Every structure is written in C-alpha cells, then in structure tokens.
Amino acid sequence: MNICLFSKEEVESGFNLKIKDDRANHILKILHKKEGDSFVAGVIDGMAGIATIQKIDQEFIYCSFKETSSGKPLNPLKMIIGFPRPIQLKRLLRDIAALGVCEVHLTGTELGEKSYMQSTLVEKGNAYKMLLDGTVQAGSTNVPKLFLHKTLKDCIAEIKSENAENVLLALDNVNPKISLKKSLGEFGCNFEYGSQDSNCAKTVVAAIGSERGWTDKERTLLEENGFIRCGMGERIMRTETAATVSASIILAQLGKI
Numbered sequence: 001m002n003i004c005l006f007s008k009e010e011v012e013s014g015f016n017l018k019i020k021d022d023r024a025n026h027i028l029k030i031l032h033k034k035e036g037d038s039f040v041a042g043v044i045d046g047m048a049g050i051a052t053i054q055k056i057d058q059e060f061i062y063c064s065f066k067e068t069s070s071g072k073p074l075n076p077l078k079m080i081i082g083f084p085r086p087i088q089l090k091r092l093l094r095d096i097a098a099l100g101v102c103e104v105h106l107t108g109t110e111l112g113e114k115s116y117m118q119s120t121l122v123e124k125g126n127a128y129k130m131l132l133d134g135t136v137q138a139g140s141t142n143v144p145k146l147f148l149h150k151t152l153k154d155c156i157a158e159i160k161s162e163n164a165e166n167v168l169l170a171l172d173n174v175n176p177k178i179s180l181k182k183s184l185g186e187f188g189c190n191f192e193y194g195s196q197d198s199n200c201a202k203t204v205v206a207a208i209g210s211e212r213g214w215t216d217k218e219r220t221l222l223e224e225n226g227f228i229r230c231g232m233g234e235r236i237m238r239t240e241t242a243a244t245v246s247a248s249i250i251l252a253q254l255g256k257i
Helices: 008-012 022-030 086-098 114-118 126-137 152-160 180-186 216-224 239-253
Strands: 004-006 016-018 038-043 048-056 060-069 075-082 101-107 145-149 166-171 203-208 228-231
Touching: 004 008, 004 022, 004 126, 016 022, 022 060, 075 152, 075 239, 086 101, 086 126, 086 239, 101 152, 126 145, 145 152, 152 216, 166 180, 166 216, 166 239, 180 228, 180 239, 203 239, 216 228
Parallel strands: 004 038, 075 101, 075 203, 101 145, 166 203, 166 228
Antiparallel strands: 016 060, 038 048, 048 060
C-alpha cells in the first residue's frame, strides 16, 4: 500500500480508521506504525499528504492529516475496452488505473461474450475497487472514472457528446492503416526526452476490442466516427495486455511516463 486513501465520509468523521479495517491492519502489522508515527495518506479524488497517528485503541486508529499536494492528476487518456473475461478485467482495471488513465469505458461488442457484462465484478461495484487498488499502487488519490455501455455505438455517442477535440484511435491487428506510435506523431504527440512536454494538448481516446476483436461492421462504425485504425505489430495480444501496452505507448508519447 503506497498511500492510505480515506473516503470523504471518513474525512468528515475525523480521519479515523476502524481497527478491523484492512488499511489499519496494513499500517499496524506491515508498516509497524505506532502512536506518533506518520504515513502517506490522501483523500479519494482529493488532496494527498501526511497522516499522523494521534491515538490507537481497541476500536480505532485516530489520525490527523496535513495536505501536501494535489495527489497526482490523471492523464489525458480515455480508454474504450470491449468487456473481457472477469478475471482479466480485474488485472486490466488495476493496471490502467496505476498508469493514470482518466476514464475507462467498458462496452459490449458484437463478438464479446454477453454474460461478462452481468458479472459480479461489475454488478457489486468490485470494478471500482480494482480501480482504487491501482490508484493506491500508484501512490495517487485520483481514481479513473468508470462508464458502462451496452454497445459500441452507445459508447462512441457518449464520447462524442463532449464536443471536445480528441485524438480518436482504434487498436486493431487486422489490416491497420498505420502504427500506433506513428499515428500519435501525426497529431503532435511525439514527446522527446529533454523537452518540457509533448506538443499534443488534446485528450487521446483509445478503443480496444474484446478478446475476439472488432467485426467489419464495428470497424466501419469506428472509422465513420473519426477513429483511426492503428496497430502495435503482428502479434495478437489479450485484451488486458493490449490495453496496458497501448496505454504505455500513448502515455510515453505524451511525455507522461
């Protein structure tokens, strides 16, 4: 646990952690903290800082909190992802949250397994927990926003309703028109080490299909809505791998990693 995150409700109650809470267990038994000691903490979607243990009793760890930073802002990258298998989705959400993706749009696709969308991972809010775990891993306070869509058409409509000038990219290993890295360069997203920042001031939207990929109908839909089909080589990757690799390439080109 690289940062202990408090919910807004916990902040309102005075930065107190129940002894039986997993975070309290980590602080006491893994970090071996005691009264008077401090640890890195933050408020979910708020400020980061240092928490100091004021008192420990049988029910609570009582803390004070001092703000020190804004808690690592999220990166200008939104990802559209066809629903993968639930076990893959857990790892995927955790990893892209650690990379600081700002939005995750999970969508049904024509070749995707429909039952995945009704998994308990999504229904019971466990997907958010995976995003929170990735945020903690990164030592950040800002959790990516999660959106669910029944179809790719619905998903694209919501993305485009923002009326923002986004870089729209669709990852595809079937006859892509251009490589991912080259397509980013054409939009000015070509960060070079030694420079202050990338020239790209836009948000990138990257679409990745489910494990069987896109249909020709979906490819046409993506292209009609301004998405450029681009590739990452000839090797076929799992959805979770493609998401992590593409996010890493994009963020590197943006100068974020």
